Ligand code: 5AD
């Protein structure tokens with residue numbers, strides 16, 4: 001009987017895509033990927049190290065496995081991903097918490113590690129690579145109409161607060177040809193939307209081809225395929241890329257463009273390599289070129305030395321850009337980063353209060369932006385039943401807004417024209433108008 005493997009995924013979309021790569025590797029080796037933890041012979045957590053809170057959750061979860069270990073003393077437990085890379089032998093030797101530790105560039109060695117663990121051994125592989133992209137691995141995905149495609153790995157930006165360059169290593173890109181081939185295979189299987197993923201997709205390179213070329217190549221696979229991408233670094237948000245998004249109908253008009261702070265002094269300490277004015281200039285260019293574009297961002301509150309004035313400038317940039325949405329975080333010091341050495345001098349209650357102020361302001365702006373859409377029409381791709389009610393469907397607009405509509409004779413994957421009737425800060429509510437396109441046509 002095949003050994004059963006269960007994987008839990010934490011953190012960003014890159015980890016979700018990595019879990020699909022891991023499942024692809026293990027499936028090919030004859031392991032069975034299972035969804036019921038009690039039936040597993042080995043349990044893995046694909047982890048995130050970006051903030052301390054993410055790591056504490058994983059430690060908490062490890063404790064939950066004790067009862068499973070009592071039932072099955074041969075149960076293998078492993079840590080994959082960014083925490084594996086950051087903590088390495090600490091997890092196996094010092095804390096004796098797990099049997100396997102495997103970093104993001106070593107997933108090809110997992111079958112051997114698992115084999116060793118089933119024979120009572122402990123294994124650790126955390127070498128980072130300058131070339132590994134898993135280009136030839138076919139990810140094992142759940143069936144659906146949307147899919148992630150990882151196009152580049154690692155990050156060379158070295159923002160001073162961030163562990164990613166240490167846990168995921170140097171930037172490297174997959175070949176354009178294999179990404180286009182993968183998109184074609186997905187379309188043939190009924191996928192209607194792909195999201196191209198990387199820590200900093202804008203620095204994608206394959207010979208002469210840059211990210212704008214890649215986007216256009218993927219969008220050309222099928223004019224009915226929606227193409228999204230994340231994450232963009234403001235410094236690399238080129239005019240060519242903006243033009244590609246503006247001119248290609250099926251490249252979605254939504255850009256995640258993390259600003260992190262509105263203060264030049266803090267941006268400099270963060271090594272973000274742009275000023276507030278340069279960032280605003282990129283935003284102006286984007287808004288001028290791409291009609292009805294939606295912008296989202298990431299904000300950190302309480303970076304070392306952040307003053308009340310720096311914080312006010314962050315609030316101000318939110319007012320100026322008027323993002324559709326924002327992900328907001330309290331600064332969390334990470335060992336070995338440059339910011340770690342700057343100390344962590346903003347008290348937690350002040351970080352928290354600033355965070356609340358950022359969230360409240362953004363909620364107001366998101367609501368205003370959503371209300372501006374009431375009475376307008378949009379095309380949505382139907383993703384499935386709404387989470388809250390089985391009499392409603394949920395879909396997304398080109399600009400990545402969630403729209404709820406009453407259930408009708410539709411299928412997941414249908415493209416539907418809707419009119420927006422009402423809005424909250426997170427959701428639009430619509431009614432169906434005009435014609436609908438059947439699943440699969442474009
Ligand atoms: N503390 C808080 N937030 C962080 N991020 C990255 N590193 C840290 C940290 N040390 C945030 C940034 C980034 C997002 C993915 O996580 O805003 O864009």
Ligand code: SF4
Pocket residue numbers: 155156157158159162163164165199200233
């Ligand atoms: Fe981290 Fe900055 Fe790279 Fe994003 S761009 S992964 S925040 S170092």
